[in-house]
Amino acid sequence: MTVDLSVVYCGIKHESPFILAPSPATDHLHLLIQGFEAGWAGAVLKTVAVDSRIVSRVFPMVTRIEQENAFIGLQNIDLVSEHSVEIVEQNVRALKKRFPNKVVVPSIMAFTKEDWQSLTKRFVQAGADIIECSIWHPHGTEWTLCTKVQEPVGTEQIASWVKEAAGDVPVVIKLSALDSDIMATAEAVERSGANGVSAINTIKSITGVDLDTLIPYPNIAGLSTYGGLSGPALKPISLRCTAEIAQRVKLDIASSGGIATWKDCAEFLLLGASTLQLCTSVLRFGLGIIDELKPGLEGWMKEKGFQSLTDVIGKSLPYLVDHSRLPRGIQVVSHIQKEDCNGCGACCIACESGGHGAISLVDGLPQVEVNKCIGCGICRSMCLSKAITLIRPNGKQSTSL
Incomplete structure (x- = not known):
């Protein structure tokens, strides 16, 4: 039996559900080329803003999180792309020329309607397949390019602005599990006319505290700050958000957060995801992890008798019910x-x-x-x-x- 891994997400055909999430791995053209040649179906480029060039980065930006020597995630204090909008535009054009069948998704962040729509139009003209909007950032809130707290009203407004400027190009809104009501925000995205959501963003966190110096990690010349948690620790939260969104709205879902193995991929698909965005696992195991994800998912699908992802997506949702409906x-x-x-x-x-x-x-x-x-x-x-x-x-x- 042959298995078809292709999927239609936001009206765009993807050769598989495996997408590179916005990260250092998608901020440089040579890495994006390597990723596409390795077999990734698409990539969400690292988030860019109008004033990306004025962002002052600090180092180190990433800290490992472990429990009894077991890796459970990363905390990062990185902000947006180190490149200007012009460079990212060039990357989009270069990728679409070389890989016309791969899905290229710029991730944008802005503060005003004019900037949201300007960035959208520029990347549409550059050939973007989808526009993803990063409305809320888990850290760096003093850098007010986006809302400090993601909520339904503001999200719906921004999504409608971007959708208006994007025309026929699909628009995806990235959601946060720290939202006061992520389900209400997902409904707001649906009302806006946007095509899909990406769930979830990293979660605001503290890695830990150095018990010798008393300084929280990471130590930046004697000071520290809050960061965004990613990796395996996020998986249960991301699975929950994926399932709840899938049960509440009719938007396509790109899941991210804690995806590392083909088994993780299968679980997210079963709970309603159409595509899967990977970041931390790529940084940990390399772009070649795709060579394990594809055959693993294909083998499981053959074993279960699934011929296409249409047979898989959302298959487990009917088993999720309110606590009051559980058998006694x-x-x-x-x-x-x-x-x-x-x-x-x-x-x-x-x-x-x-x-x-x-x-x-x-x-x-x-x-x-x-x-x-x-x-x-x-x-x-x-x-x-x-x-x-x-x-x-x-x-x-x-x-x-």
Whole structure:
């Protein structure tokens, strides 16, 4: 069986859903060329503003975030493209001439109606396939080129300005999970006439504090600031935003935030995304990660019998319901698969601390007292060896979290 990875997003055909998100990897022409030659279907160029050239950058701009030596994300204090609008225009023209079938998306940021529309018209004339608008920035708010807080009224107004100037070229609005009501803002984007949304932007954050110097990271000559969190830590939030937007409006969705593997890609597609924007994973693993994403997604689709992305997109949404609609009265209990258990005791600690004391160690292995277990699943969630399942008390039917 052959699998078709092409997708139509905002009326534009993409050869696959895999898009380079705005980042240092999309701010230089030679890297964009490498990305397209490697197999990426498109790229959102690093956000540019009318006054990009006056932005004073500071270094270091990026800090690693980890938990027990496991990489969970990056925090960046970067702002917009280091290039002028003129240079980015040249990049758009050069890319469309060399790669006419790739999707080139300038990301713009402005403060006034005149600047929003001027930037839009310039990039439309340069040959942009889609215009993406970055209305809110998670840091650098003193640099007032955009709104300090994304909200429905302002977003709808800006989106309508850009759509008016863009003509037939699709317009996408980037949304923030820190929005006071991201669903209301998505509805505002739909009312504006824009074609899609990108969800989500990085989240305002602090990496941590150096306990020797007492200075938060990153240390910029003795001072620090807030930054934008990206990477695996964002995935649950981004999945939630993708699903809620897909259930609320009829806009095409480009998902970003925590996408690193083909399995991540499949999950976002199942929850309503049409395209997938990757940034942190590209910085960590390189542009060649596309060679793992494509065959991984294709193999899974073949296994499930999906011939095209149309069969996949939004497939899991019907399973998401309000809490009040969840089935009641179904009893499950924990079951230890002893062949997979390493006897670490994490399940016992979890059950004793937050459960009902239903698990105890017997001869070095955990044992469940079924009459005490209520099936809360805390033990399963804490088991790193995945040795715990939840089953019906009669053992005949299992369920998963």
